[in-house]
Amino acid sequence: MAAALAVAAAAAVLFVFDPSTAGFFPVCALHEMTGLQCPGCGGLRAAHQLAHGHIAAACRLNPLAVALLPVALWLGLREAVRAFTGRQWPGLVTRPLFGWLLAAAVVLFGLLRNLPFHATP
Amino acid sequence: MYKIIGADKKEYGPVSADQIRQWIAEGRVNGQTKIQAAGAAEWKSVAEMPELAGALPETSSPAPTPAVPATPLPAQPATSQMAVWAMVTGICSLLCCCGWWLVAPAAIVLGAVALYQLKSRPELTGGGFAITGIVLGIVAILIYGALTVFYICNPDYFQNLQNHFQP
Numbered sequence: 001m002a003a004a005l006a007v008a009a010a011a012a013v014l015f016v017f018d019p020s021t022a023g024f025f026p027v028c029a030l031h032e033m034t035g036l037q038c039p040g041c042g043g044l045r046a047a048h049q050l051a052h053g054h055i056a057a058a059c060r061l062n063p064l065a066v067a068l069l070p071v072a073l074w075l076g077l078r079e080a081v082r083a084f085t086g087r088q089w090p091g092l093v094t095r096p097l098f099g100w101l102l103a104a105a106v107v108l109f110g111l112l113r114n115l116p117f118h119a120t121p
Numbered sequence: 122m123y124k125i126i127g128a129d130k131k132e133y134g135p136v137s138a139d140q141i142r143q144w145i146a147e148g149r150v151n152g153q154t155k156i157q158a159a160g161a162a163e164w165k166s167v168a169e170m171p172e173l174a175g176a177l178p179e180t181s182s183p184a185p186t187p188a189v190p191a192t193p194l195p196a197q198p199a200t201s202q203m204a205v206w207a208m209v210t211g212i213c214s215l216l217c218c219c220g221w222w223l224v225a226p227a228a229i230v231l232g233a234v235a236l237y238q239l240k241s242r243p244e245l246t247g248g249g250f251a252i253t254g255i256v257l258g259i260v261a262i263l264i265y266g267a268l269t270v271f272y273i274c275n276p277d278y279f280q281n282l283q284n285h286f287q288p
Contacts, residue, residue: 030265033272034279038265040217068216075209091205096249099208103257106215107264 004080015051019044039064039110064109122159125150125167126244130199135159141167142176152177155244164243201239204247207232207254214261221265228258 019025030038042062047069049058058066071092078089093099123141124134127149144150145167152168168174207228214225232255239245272279 030268034268035283036268036279038217039215043216064216093205093208093250096208096253099212099250099253099257103212103215103253103260106212107260110215 001083004083007076011051014044014048018048020048037110037113039106039113041113064106123173124157124159126155126164130244138172141173145173145176145178162241164241199245200250201235201242201245201247203231203238204235204250204254207235208250208257209254211254211257211261214258215264221261225258225261225265228254228261232258 017025025044028038028041030036031041040062043065046058046061046065049055049061050066050069055066074089074092078091081087081089122135122137124132125136125141125144127133141150141156150156150167152166152174154167155164156167156170156173157164158170168177210224210228210231214221214228217224232251232253235251235254236248239248239251
């Protein structure tokens with residue numbers, strides 16, 4: 001219950017304030033230090049754009065986050081439904097293999113977006 | 122006092138031996154039902170408990186012959202939710218470099234606890250998820266830890282790299 005409220009509050013803050021202009025969002029320590037983009041960099045900004053229906057802008061900021069947000073949304077809703085009603089929605093991560101593939105995709109994306117031919121600001 | 126695992130895979134109890142005998146009489150508990158005596162570490166079947174086996178109906182052969190599994194349909198094991206969360210946390214630890222030092226240890230701890238839990242709860246599966254979480258947590262620590270250490274040792278390296286690629 002408390003966790004659900006905390007997540008809802010965080011989502012509301014993220015919906016109202018744009019992380020690229022508001023100053024109180026956490027900055028990426030790795031990006032601050034090295035200038036490298038980690039796989040999650042731009043994820044909050046992308047989530048903000050996505051929540052306002054700007055899919056293209058979200059994809060420019062972090063395409064991986066755009067792909068993974070629906071997954072996270074489903075898993076979160078599934079936990080909430082189970083906690084409140086006891087009903088079990090089908091899970092997405094039903095085999096460890098899916099986790100390995102997802103992790104490989106995350107690492108690959110992290111490598112690719114830091115190579116010089118990639119033009120993401 | 123005893124705890125049992127019902128046909129719905131949920132734990133019930135602790136309840137008294139008399140309650141268990143009544144459940145046996147009502148057909149809610151049978152010889153194959155998993156049961157754990159208070160203070161005991163492992164789960165046994167009711168037929169293996171001499172103080173309760175007497176209450177079982179004759180058909181379920183009270184003789185201690187563990188080699189004869191009487192259950193015709195093997196119950197589908199449930200997946201440990203903690204193991205699944207260990208894997209999800211492991212993926213997140215790779216994703217968010219800002220908090221990897223916080224999230225990656227959480228993935229490793231969750232995975233280790235899940236593995237420990239799986240040892241004592243034979244009705245649960247999910248060791249693969251737990252190991253995935255542990256490995257991904259370690260990989261995140263190695264990648265981001267190495268980057269951090271490298272940056273601390275060579276503070277100018279990445280600045281030079283960026284200047285090099287700037288048009």
